[in-house]
Amino acid sequence: MRAKIFFSLSLFFCIFFILLFEQSFLGAMGVHFLKQFPLFLFVFLLNIFIDFKNAFIFSFLAGIMLDFFSGLVFGSFCLIFSIISCVIYWLKKYFSKNSPFSFIVIFLISFGIFKLLPYVFSCLTPYLEKFKNLF
Amino acid sequence: MKKRAQIFFIILIFVIFLSVSRFFSHSLVNQFHQIFSPIEKQFYEAGQRSKTFFSQFFGVFHISKIKKENELLKQENIFLLQKLNELREVKKENDFLKSALAFAKEKNFNILSAQIVSYRANQDVILIDKGKEDNLIKGMPVVTVNNVVVGKIKEVFDNFSEVVLITNNNFSFDVKIQLNDTEQTVALAKGEGNKNLTFDLAPKEKEIPIESLVFTSVLGGSFPPGLLVGKITQVQKNDAQPFQKGVIKPYFPDFLQERVIIITKF
Numbered sequence: 001m002r003a004k005i006f007f008s009l010s011l012f013f014c015i016f017f018i019l020l021f022e023q024s025f026l027g028a029m030g031v032h033f034l035k036q037f038p039l040f041l042f043v044f045l046l047n048i049f050i051d052f053k054n055a056f057i058f059s060f061l062a063g064i065m066l067d068f069f070s071g072l073v074f075g076s077f078c079l080i081f082s083i084i085s086c087v088i089y090w091l092k093k094y095f096s097k098n099s100p101f102s103f104i105v106i107f108l109i110s111f112g113i114f115k116l117l118p119y120v121f122s123c124l125t126p127y128l129e130k131f132k133n134l135f
Numbered sequence: 136m137k138k139r140a141q142i143f144f145i146i147l148i149f150v151i152f153l154s155v156s157r158f159f160s161h162s163l164v165n166q167f168h169q170i171f172s173p174i175e176k177q178f179y180e181a182g183q184r185s186k187t188f189f190s191q192f193f194g195v196f197h198i199s200k201i202k203k204e205n206e207l208l209k210q211e212n213i214f215l216l217q218k219l220n221e222l223r224e225v226k227k228e229n230d231f232l233k234s235a236l237a238f239a240k241e242k243n244f245n246i247l248s249a250q251i252v253s254y255r256a257n258q259d260v261i262l263i264d265k266g267k268e269d270n271l272i273k274g275m276p277v278v279t280v281n282n283v284v285v286g287k288i289k290e291v292f293d294n295f296s297e298v299v300l301i302t303n304n305n306f307s308f309d310v311k312i313q314l315n316d317t318e319q320t321v322a323l324a325k326g327e328g329n330k331n332l333t334f335d336l337a338p339k340e341k342e343i344p345i346e347s348l349v350f351t352s353v354l355g356g357s358f359p360p361g362l363l364v365g366k367i368t369q370v371q372k373n374d375a376q377p378f379q380k381g382v383i384k385p386y387f388p389d390f391l392q393e394r395v396i397i398i399t400k401f
Contacts, residue, residue, distance in 0.1 A: 020174060020175060020178045021178065023175070023178075024175045024176075024178035024179040024182060025178045025179070025181055025182040025185070026182065027179070027182065028178070028179045028180070028181070028182025028183045028185075028186060029182045029183075029185055029186040029189070067164075068163070068164055068167040068168075074163075074164070075152075079149075082149065
């Protein structure tokens with residue numbers, strides 16, 4: 001139980017520091033091409049290596065925290081990361097786990113969806129026009 | 136069936152959470168930033184320092200680019216210096232016009248400002264850049280912005296005019312000499328050439344102190360009254376002569392700048 005709590009807290013702090021790194025540190029350095037990428041990578045690895053239930057919770061948490069930092073439409077990142085978590089779970093079912101090729105394919109597909117989702121949301125309703133600014 | 140219900144339940148909670156969160160997200164985000172802003176600041180400062188370091192480090196590989204930028208900046212600097220000089224000139228002109236406007240308002244004159252184009256020292260004549268097209272006519276008084284008399288318009292061309300200075304050999308006009316706080320006397324000022332001015336026909340019984348100020352007089356009608364001419368530097372009093380005369384140091388050479396004011400109506 002203790003190990004589980006320790007593991008959860010570690011993940012939580014990892015998310016927090018990645019967020020600070022990409023929002024404040026990289027932002028101050030003027031690096032924009034990696035926008036939201038480190039957190040996505042972290043969420044992707046979580047979803048690949050731990051079970052769906054926990055990965056989903058941490059993805060959700062990561063999304064919520066990014067919502068706090070980004071100051072855009074609240075809940076948008078939360079929704080996107082949750083969907084990404086589900087997508088990875090679904091992809092994992094259809095591709096072999098041990099093949100490096102499948103790892104790359106899952107990464108590419110999930111990253112593509114991650115980049116595509118804001119545009120999809122913005123097309124769905126005019127209110128979500130702000131989604132275009134997320135990435 | 137149970138699993139589907141669970142998924143539906145999770146999605147429902149999710150949607151409710153996102154909908155409700157919209158209402159308190161503003162204060163929540165505010166609280167969040169209040170707590171974590173010191174850490175965010177540290178990361179931001181670290182990022183700034185890293186940016187400086189990396190830009191210096193990678194700058195070595197961009198010498199040609201820096202050189203080019205340096206050349207551009209030099210050119211831009213020259214261009215800006217020219218602009219600055221232009222602005223200085225405009226400011227100078229603006230200051231002059233402001234003073235001229237105050238002068239005209241104070242004396243209730245109609246005035247026109249002109250620039251001095253040249254100065255003919257041997258004739259005590261200046262050329263200004265306003266003429267017939269600006270409705271100038273012969274005989275209009277010319278002064279500095281400090282109320283100091285300069286001369287009168289002698290010749291008017293289409294775009295230029297000649298101004299004869301009060302120190303010209305053939306120039307004479309009525310003046311009043313301020314003897315003290317209450318007393319004045321009249322005299323006739325005469326130009327002697329080469330920026331020299333004298334006075335004559337001052338009543339013998341009046342005691343004229345050195346350094347007395349000389350102003351234009353209403354007599355003669357050449358100039359509006361009360362304009363400054365100069366100060367007395369020498370007085371010659373002779374019992375054999377019915378009047379006293381002396382030397383006036385005209386003020387206008389000290390105040391004559393690039394621009395003068397023509398009084399078109401007084």
